[in-house]
Every structure is written in C-alpha cells, then in structure tokens.
Amino acid sequence: MERRSWIVGRITENFKLKAKLSTLVEHKGIRFKIARMKAVRFHEHGAPSVLKLDDVPRPQPGDNEVLINVKACSVNHLDIWIRKGIPGMKTNLPHIPGSDAAGIVAETGKGVQGFKTGDRVLINPSLCCGQCEFCSEGNGSLCLSYSIYGEHQDGTYCEYIAVPHQNVLKIPDSLDFIKAAAAPLVYLTAWRMMVTKTKVKPSDCILIFSAAAGVGIACLQIAKLVGATVIATSSSDQKCEFLKKMGADYVFNHSKEDTVRKVRDITSKRGVDIVVDYIGKETWLKGIYSLKRGGCVVTCGATSGYNPEEDLRHIFYRQVRIYGSTMGSNKEFSDAMTLVLGGKLIPHVDSVLRIDEAVKAHEMIEQREVIGKIVLSI
Ligand SMILES: [Zn+2]
Structure with missing residues (x-):
C-alpha cells in the first residue's frame, strides 16, 4: 500500500x-x-x-x-x-x-x-x-x-x-479530550503489569515506588479496584499527601525513611507480594529486599539508571520472580480502556499546557515536578 x-x-x-x-x-x-x-x-x-x-x-x-x-x-x-x-x-x-x-x-x-x-x-x-x-x-x-x-x-x-x-x-x-489523551499509554502499561503479569488479587500487598508518576497512579488505581493493599512511596511530602488521597493504604517518603525497614514494619516482617519498579538503579535492591518469599517484582522502566546492584542470593534462595513488562496487546488495551471509558479508572492530570509549550512540559517532567500527567492541548 x-x-x-x-x-x-x-x-x-x-x-x-x-x-x-x-x-x-x-x-x-x-x-x-x-x-x-x-x-x-x-x-x-x-x-x-x-x-x-x-x-x-x-x-x-x-x-x-x-x-x-x-x-x-x-x-x-x-x-x-x-x-x-x-x-x-x-x-x-x-x-x-x-x-x-x-x-x-x-x-x-x-x-x-x-x-x-x-x-x-x-x-x-x-x-x-x-x-x-x-x-x-x-x-x-x-x-x-x-x-x-x-x-x-x-x-x-x-x-x-x-x-x-x-x-x-x-x-x-x-x-473530555484532556483526560482521554492522558489515559492510553499509562493504563495499557499498568494493566499488563498488574493484571497480566503479576495477576494482582485482593489478598496481595503491593509496594509501588514513586507512585505519583502516571504509570504509578494507574497501578495504584488498578490494585485498589481489585481490593489489594497498597504501600506507595514518593520522594516528596506533597506527593505523599496526594497518594493518601488517591487511596494508598500506607504512604511514606522514601528519601527520609528506610524503605526495607518500613515495609517490614507494615507487613509484620512478611514482606510484600508485589513490587512495582520503574525507577531502576535507585530502588531495585530495596524492592528485592522488601519482597516476601516467592514474591515478584515487575519492571517497565528505569528512570534512575539501567544497571542497578543485584544480590542473586535473595533471588534464588527466596525464590523471587522478576517480570519485565512493556506496553500491552490490543486485548489488554481494550480491557483497560473499558474501565477508563466507564469512569472506573480516572487519569490524574497535573497540568494542561499549549502544544507550543512542549519544552516547558519536558522540563517539568525531568525536574520531577509533576503528579500524574501533563497534557498538551492543540
Ligand atoms: Zn506479531
């Protein structure tokens, strides 16, 4: 053609x-x-x-x-x-x-x-x-x-x-067009991570690092829709407040608190069933150490670096599973969008800028100033 x-x-x-x-x-x-x-x-x-x-x-x-x-x-x-x-x-x-x-x-x-x-x-x-x-x-x-x-x-x-x-x-x-444009990539990505890969269920406890990002909010919403317990972290107190309002059961600032100790306290030393990690280098080992025996970590990105330290003892001895995930299939898109169109999953839009402000939009994301999504109106 x-x-x-x-x-x-x-x-x-x-x-x-x-x-x-x-x-x-x-x-x-x-x-x-x-x-x-x-x-x-x-x-x-x-x-x-x-x-x-x-x-x-x-x-x-x-x-x-x-x-x-x-x-x-x-x-x-x-x-x-x-x-x-x-x-x-x-x-x-x-x-x-x-x-x-x-x-x-x-x-x-x-x-x-x-x-x-x-x-x-x-x-x-x-x-x-x-x-x-x-x-x-x-x-x-x-x-x-x-x-x-x-x-x-x-x-x-x-x-x-x-x-x-x-x-x-x-x-x-x-x-509206603004919310509709904020939905496809993050909900498609989160759907495959939470539903297809980790098969989240009501009894699960999930740790989401830097959960105020677009994909993090989508994972949090899907997990809460299923009825799971969510521990959400952020490096900013303001974002922690936001995550509480979004329904996270436990929230803490991972730049001030010891993540592994905090998760052990919350889960009575058991560890979480699922870790959601798209930060990479800064959070990877903390995530592995926070898992329960036989738990799983799912990664869809590495915003802080691709080459984290690894400790294989914690993977084979505690039989941890690691899932890579990216985007999703047409069926996964259709399933996720059914809930978006039905108002069950609602994208959080931080700011709406004009298309000629794309430079500013990229700067805001790189400076981690954004909660959820930035949308460009045309
Ligand atoms: Zn193909």
Whole structure:
C-alpha cells in the first residue's frame, strides 16, 4: 500500500517548498494541494530546547486509516528518552514525539468501517502484526514488528495523525479530550503489569515506588479496584499527601525513611507480594529486599539508571520472580480502556499546557515536578 502522505512528503522535499498553510505543486502534470499542519519535532537529540514547533505537510489517511484532528496529546517519560536518544536505537530525524492522542475524526480512508467524520476518539499507541507467534498467544507487545507512535515512528505532538482504524476507539461525551489523551499509554502499561503479569488479587500487598508518576497512579488505581493493599512511596511530602488521597493504604517518603525497614514494619516482617519498579538503579535492591518469599517484582522502566546492584542470593534462595513488562496487546488495551471509558479508572492530570509549550512540559517532567500527567492541548 503506497501512502498518499508519503507522496506528499516526497513532493514537498523535491520542490523545497517554504512553509505555507496550503500550497499547490505540480508533479508529472498532476497538481497537488498540500495541506499543512503544526507539529512539535526535534531535529537533533538533546535537551528539551531541541523541541521546535514546525510547519509540516499534513498526513492523509491511507486505506483502512482514520485521519484524526488531534485536540490533546499527553507527555510520557518515553518522550524524554526518545528526545535524548536511546543508545543502540536509531530515530529518523526530524522526529515528532508523543504516543497518546485524543481528538475528532477528520477523514476516513478507503475500507474504514465503524467511524465517521466528527466522531470523538482516542488512539491505541501500539502497533503489532497480529499474526506472529507472540501476537497469536496474546502477547502483542512481544511482536517482532512491534512499534509505538512517537518511538519507532512519528507521534502525536501534532494537529493531525493518520492511524489504522483498529487503533482508534470512540469515547463518550462524558470523557473530555484532556483526560482521554492522558489515559492510553499509562493504563495499557499498568494493566499488563498488574493484571497480566503479576495477576494482582485482593489478598496481595503491593509496594509501588514513586507512585505519583502516571504509570504509578494507574497501578495504584488498578490494585485498589481489585481490593489489594497498597504501600506507595514518593520522594516528596506533597506527593505523599496526594497518594493518601488517591487511596494508598500506607504512604511514606522514601528519601527520609528506610524503605526495607518500613515495609517490614507494615507487613509484620512478611514482606510484600508485589513490587512495582520503574525507577531502576535507585530502588531495585530495596524492592528485592522488601519482597516476601516467592514474591515478584515487575519492571517497565528505569528512570534512575539501567544497571542497578543485584544480590542473586535473595533471588534464588527466596525464590523471587522478576517480570519485565512493556506496553500491552490490543486485548489488554481494550480491557483497560473499558474501565477508563466507564469512569472506573480516572487519569490524574497535573497540568494542561499549549502544544507550543512542549519544552516547558519536558522540563517539568525531568525536574520531577509533576503528579500524574501533563497534557498538551492543540
Ligand atoms: Zn506479531
């Protein structure tokens, strides 16, 4: 399938057009009208200041694709890693970051069923083949051709994005674009961690490090929905107060308290059933030491570093299980979004900034000033 958006992009490149809202070009006797849009891109890896608001060709929907007029997109820690550059991973530059988006269907491509212009929607940020051995067994995020908007291809910090109709979900009028854009990546990630991997149950006690982050709040909400007991930590007293209000059963500041001793006190020396860790180097061993015999730790990231100290004695002797987890399958997305759309899981939005304030949004996340999510309105 040859995408018209690709043709339009190539023509723009060939004719070296200056940015205009709409431009007519002629190629091999055919006249094309090129619609334009605003998009935040980076042309080189680096500090938040590399993010620029550019004028770029507007994509057009290919077969089975829906063109979405993006009303809001949200910022994830993934966007920070991609902007800085992940060692060993090549990003085509310039690149549009962003995995989450909510907006209105602007146009539908050939073969699209179930959507019409004007529908309010959000997108599933992940793409998998649906046919390989991993997809067949329901592990879409292990797919050999797995990709994420904003990571392996251009993302959602833009006015329009064309995505396969299988990746689009209608949202009710009761869910505003801001909250809808804050939901997909963090709830998909948290759902796989809590429901598929650790199989959280009401009798479980869970330790979540730095739980005021977007994924942490989502894990906390899912665990509480199941009826489990949650111990949540943060390095800030203000965030600890917030976590109490979010329903955490025990909360403490891990920069002031001894995490392992505190968990032993709370659990009467037993330890927790599940540790949720996306901090990495700073918290990894504390998490392992806080587990009960036979407990499990689930990791989906490492914001403080990838190479923590390890103590294998505590893993084999106490028979601890370690789960890696990333994103999720279409089924996991559908299950998580059913609860978001039904109002059972509600994203916490810290701030709403304009799309031209993407630099500030990245700075706020890097300085750990954020509770929950930052959303960019467009
Ligand atoms: Zn696959």
